[in-house]
Amino acid sequence: MARPKPLSGFPEYLPRERMVELAVLDTLRETFELHGFANVETRSVEPLTQLSRKGEITKEVYVVRRLHADEHDSNELGLHFDLTVPLARWVLEHSGHLQFPFRRYQIQKVWRGERPQEGRYREFTQADIDILGQGELAAHHDVEAPLVMLEALENLHEQIGLAPVLMHVNNRKLSEGFYRGLGIEDTLAVLQLVDKYAKIGPQATQELLVSELGLTSSVADKCVQLAGIRSSDTGFVQQVRDLGVSDPLLEEGLTELVTLVEQAHKRVPGRLCADLSIARGLDYYTGSVYETELVGHEAMGSISSGGRYDSLASDGKNSYPGVGISLGVTRLLAPLLAKNEFVVSRSVPTCVVVAVDNEDTRSGADEVAALLRARGVPCEVAPKADKYGKQIRYADRRGIPFVWFGGLVGEVKDIRSGEQQPADAQEWMPSDHTDLWPQVLPAE
Amino acid sequence: MARPKPLSGFPEYLPRERMVELAVLDTLRETFELHGFANVETRSVEPLTQLSRKGEITKEVYVVRRLHADEHDSNELGLHFDLTVPLARWVLEHSGHLQFPFRRYQIQKVWRGERPQEGRYREFTQADIDILGQGELAAHHDVEAPLVMLEALENLHEQIGLAPVLMHVNNRKLSEGFYRGLGIEDTLAVLQLVDKYAKIGPQATQELLVSELGLTSSVADKCVQLAGIRSSDTGFVQQVRDLGVSDPLLEEGLTELVTLVEQAHKRVPGRLCADLSIARGLDYYTGSVYETELVGHEAMGSISSGGRYDSLASDGKNSYPGVGISLGVTRLLAPLLAKNEFVVSRSVPTCVVVAVDNEDTRSGADEVAALLRARGVPCEVAPKADKYGKQIRYADRRGIPFVWFGGLVGEVKDIRSGEQQPADAQEWMPSDHTDLWPQVLPAE
Secondary structure, three states: OOOOOOOOOOOOOHHHHHHHHHHHHHHHHHHHHHOOEEEEEOOEEEEEHHHOOEEEEEOOOOOEOOOOOOOOOOEEEEEEEOHHHHHHHHHHHHHOOOOOEEEEEEEEEEOOOOOOOOOOOOOOEEEEEEEEEOOOOHHHHHHHHHHHHHHHHHHHHHHOOOEEEEEEEEHHHHHHHHHHHOOOOHHHHHHHHOOOOOHHHHHHHHHHHHHHOOOOHHHHHHHHHHOOOOOOOOHHHHHHHOOOOOOOHHHHHHHHHHHHHHHHHHHHHEEEEEEEOOOOOOOOOOEEEEEEEEOOOHHHHOOOEEEEHHHHHHHOOOEEEEEEEEEEEEEEEEHHHHHEEEOOOOOOOOOOEEOOOHHHHHHHHHHHHHHHHHHHOOOEEEEOOOHHHHHHHHHHHHOOOOOEEEEEEEEEEEOOOEEEEEEEOOOOOOOOHHHHOOOOEEOO | OOOOOOOOOOOOHHHHHHHHHHHHHHHHHHHHOOOEEEEEEOOOEEEEHHEOOEOOOOOOEEEEEEEOOOOOOOOEEEEEOOOHHHHHHHHHHHHHHHOOOEEEEEEEEEEOOOEEEOOOEEEEEEEEEEEEOOOOOHHHHHHHHHHHHHHHHHHHHHHHHHOOOOEEEEHHHHHHHHHHHHOOOOHHHHHHHEEEHHHHHHHHHOOOOOOHOOHHHHHHHHHHHHHHEEEOOHHHHHHHHOOOOOOOOHHHHHHHHHHHHHHHHHHHHOOOOEOOOOOOOOOEOOOOOEEEEEEOOHHHOOOHHHHHHEEEOOOOOOEEEEEEEEEEEEHHHHHHOOOOOOOOOOOOOOEEEOOOHHHHHHHHHHHHHHHHHHHHOOOEEOOOEEEEEEEEHHHHHHOEEEEEEEEEEEEEEEOOOOOEEEEEOOOOOOHHHHHHHOOOOOOO
């Protein structure tokens, strides 16, 4: 077989790169669980009808069919393209077994048949947290969800040197209330145009509001002025008031956004700003909305987005309002890994290679390794009773720090320093505990 | 929307059940990494041509197509149906970046469009370990791979009370050498018939060997006698010799199987037996073969299977012989979870609910929770400043053991005993450390 070629849009990692991803996933899991989120996985497929929005199936869906399916196999399936639509279905299906408010995190692959390009993938991993209520959900959860994600990202900043983030937040009530205060009826249409503000700038946004939605020039001006407001503290309130528009929904949105900005300032200072251009294209958001930039990598686009939704799921008897935020794990990591932004201390979990004198004493080496493992030290036994120099090279090529010689009471060599010392397999541990498992560190 | 129905063959778990699966996956990962296996994930799709064997595509493959794909989209993709075929492709693709022997573990979902029935799923999780050489791979790895999997299963037995296992092993060289010694040419055909021995019994196997393969009755008798040999120690050697057949390949197989049985006896006594009826249908095995029963649940079939293969992957310049064994995680767990064979101490990770006096002091409760979390205690803040009795019920319904009242220096109530004690958020830990995280235990 000739050397296979990669499939565009389906990234794969070498073991070292996967170690970085595993470290990231471990940190996410730990942070989410410390906040009481339970893990859920949903099946990878949904009926195609579930993957449509208002009857329209977006073209990015991958359809899945058995190769020799019956012609009458009516149950057409597609791979899920996010973790929110499956969550809505799963909660309706299992609501009788859940306690509300229900907090779940979900880390899975999703698929989109988009044209592959930098930062866009056809198969990629998402990590979502959501809090769902039954009938109602208090507004303080709108503050909680983004702060949990910011805490996870801050942990990654501290632990593996991920660049710091800046989360941009807004509130749909604020924007829609403002538009209503201006006398605009189709507020969603304005939001969807304002969503382009960051890309096309204020001038072009203003022109589109006039030409496409028929707003008067002065009303369109106000909308663009609102979108231009940005502050790292609660200064945005006065700036909004200065525009002279009033509406009860606007007030509600202002109050919620103030609380979010204040709480974030306390818990993760410097990582969140009010940015009234943030709109989020999706129509199901009804309150807070979030987008997140990796500082110094703004061209990546938002790595973590979400918001409040009041009626994503409903079974007629109950509605399930919620708030959630999703981290694009592959979208974040794949470009950074390609640029070698992280260093891994070795390419295998192994801490110690136990050398083999000759094939007849291999089982003695197996015993040493078993004893070390029982005490939590990752070990391999050398694959061949080569000369010691060759066995040391086996370890060296993989970045494994130690080689063990002899039996249960033997000697251990740190092949980086060349130092060799007596060691007892019942007691030995690496003197530097960071040598025990591979470490992920920022590249210098 | 009406309550959605489950999709047959696509099992999903409630959070409690997922906790059991996570505990199992954590144990597998730890065991594999302690043995120096590095983690790899491959993309979920392969070109359909890769999913065929000798040009024939098995009907179980799921084909994946973009909903609005171009008609000329020639690159037809299918979901992988195991982790071995993708490994072979991945190793050829990345061999220049790998060190051999290469040890990897891989835990991913796979898909097969089989008719759903008990123990058969259309989407399920597999956990594989493989050791691959470049050009050559020493026979001692045939002993290592199954012992690592047995160690993982033994850890699960001890940690969460999974039933013990019995691994049945054989060696293709032994069987094929024996058949050659009898003058049989198409040894693979005999193997594939003998593979049915456990299901159809000796009599029917003998008749098929005569009727379908044209063996003489006495030769067929010998084959069936060989398949009937089973021993928990090396007693099988004498039983084979007693059949009076000799062949150099048979001798090689006997020697390898003796080593495996002896080593297993030392490391995981009572968990492995020689069973010369084990054949494995797949044509790529060339040496040791493994199948594993869960004791008391033999009707499940084999939960963990694998073997030695000498030429699964080859790029013309090099061949990559390997040995591997796969654990059917879903196949093992889904039936046990359905029978409630495990107990989880609570349905959420949360150890402490911090009570809220009134909504104005919520941020004080947030501070207590943040401090506890920073010290590794999973916490939630109560969602509503209800009466304390209601906040305690919130914890109780989820099995959360502790409720915190007051500020950083407050009181903590163990809601199981009702005992309430002063506590400082800078110091407090549950007195029983097993209360810190949810525990998975065997049901009584």
